[in-house]
Amino acid sequence: MSHTEDLDEYDAELELRLKREYADVYPLFRFCVLTQEATYLCNRLERSLTPQAAYPLFHLVMDDVWVWDKNRPSRIIPRVEIHTTQDVTVEILKPEEETG
DSSP states (O other): OOHHHHHHHHHHHHHHHHHHHHHHHGGGOSEEEEESSOEEEEEEEEEEEEEOSSSEEEEEEEEEEEEOOTTOSOOEEEEEEEEESSOEEEEEOSOGGGOO
């Protein structure tokens, strides 16, 4: 097996583990936040919009976060702040009363 094939196999294994982890942790979170850069699961989300002349500026603050990134040693992050002019999609996974 070539070095390139070994790397491809390793990368595929990381991706499969990440997908399994995502399926396991998904029910634990209230929001799914999709940005151009990453996918996040979180339990607390604050968002604001600042209109600009040519584009909107979104500011997101998330607490208790799981981030989709196969190269991180730990995908759990206490707090994430994002400033972006790109599209942001927020999915509410469960109503507030269900989060306890």
